[in-house]
Amino acid sequence: MRVGLLGTGPWARRTHGPALAAHPAVDFAGVWGRRPEAAAEVAALFGVRAYEDADALIADVDAVAVALPPGPQARFAIRAAEAGRHLLLDKPLAATAAEARSVADAVERAGVRSVVFFTLRFDTGAAGWIAEQAAAGGWFTARADWFGAVFAPDESPSTSPYADSPWRKEKGGLWDVGPHALSVLLPLLGDVTSVHAAQGPRDTVHLTLRHDSGASSTSVLTLSAPPAAAGVAIELRGARGVASYPQDLTGPSTQAMANALDVLTSGATHACDARFGARVTEILAAAQDALG
Template sequence: MRIGLLGTGPWAGVTHGPGLAEHPEVELVGVWGRRPEAAAELATTLRTRPYDTPEALFADCEAVAFALPPDVQAPLAVRAAEAGCHLLLEKPVATTVDGARAVAEAVAAHDRASVVFCTFRFAPETSSWVAAQSGTEGWLTGSVQAFAALFGGPEEPESATPWRRERGALWDIGPHALSLLLPPLGDVDLASIRAARGPDDMVHAVLRHASGATSTLTLSLSMPPQAAGFQAELRGAAGVSTLPESSGGTPLRPFQRAVDALIQAANGGQPHPCDARFGLRVTEILAAIESALETSPSGRNA
């Protein structure tokens, strides 16, 4: 598949670019970025060519992969689908419901394949866990506690990008949490969501699912390094099931598995569960949590 890359930041340089360039079933057509000099530099590294405009890249590709901030990604994704490209999207698809809905509607209207790259759903250990728990009945509750040391340390990593600083853990880690909880517990009743703020960008949320189960999220990008970690568990008639620890390594292989899923869907296979429609629902849930934060006493005083 002929795939183009949009974006030139850290994620594009260490994951998307190498993942596409090294994939045996992909021809990396080229790179477009908002900074032409960065696009030229990354294209040289990846042994491909820079493009001056997104439309020129769309015209040469069957699909495009996005490594851009969500609200830059969304309108470009609509234009790419309209140009006939399949979409490999970053999470969240957008931070507004209207933006995410426009992407999902463009994908449907132009009959394009789409995949949203939620890392846990494409890493072998964790994707197998999600599949196993989704086939198990009787879950009563679930929880995700996700604590990252992205902000506030002596040296912030390159991934501490402006949109993450602006939107915080809810929008950066929230899609990962929901990608683990929605398959086994079902959709979320938006009207029942309750939420509260903690220190810095910490968010607590309580969700009620279509199955009748409830779940809790605690998310932060501002933890001290010694307190960072990620835990997810489900409890119910089957007992307790805990998300297995990752074997480590980079997101490169999970990203290439997401590329595999896009190629399969584009070639007439089943749409992947993490598609643009899923991305829209995640944005709707996160927006509802954000609204609940604004109306809660802790949210008003934050």
């Protein structure tokens, strides 16, 4: 499968590019970016062509991998789907619920395949743990907390390669790490029926959800935790007791991306498609509205 990459930021360089270059079923065709000089740099890293025009890249490939902020991602995803190209997308799918639904609608109209890269759902260890807990069922409540340190307090300067990301500065932890939490909670507890949110320090959001299984969940989501407090905590409680996510279970993002490419290139289906990505975006937007 000939695959082109849209995007040139740290995620494209550290995850998409290496996975595309190494995958045995992928012919990595080239890179386009909003800054031509950045596209040239990324293309040189992987020995592929730098495209000056996104539509020219889309015309030359079978599928498009997108490593762009959510707003541009939605626009290019629709263009690629309408051109009949399969899609490997990132989360959040779009900057608004309406844009996300438009992506999912375009995918379905075109009959193309879509995979949205919710990292834990494609990580072998994490996906296995989620499937095991979903099969066990009977969960009464859950928490899924993501404490990122991308925008660390002033006394602890951030070393994150994503600290210069304008969309993360604008949207904060709710939109950046919220999709991770929801990608775990929804397969375990079911769809969300009500959303409540409260603002914490800096970009921190406290999220409370009710699910159609009757269970409830909470999430603390931030990109501005002190580095010493950063980390992920997932805990489920139910009739069988307590299940906690093992801290050392998650592997490198490049391997998870390779697993996502396995799905895309094989023609298999996966629960994390554009429609699921749109549903996650709808929940994020409802939480944003609840913040006022």
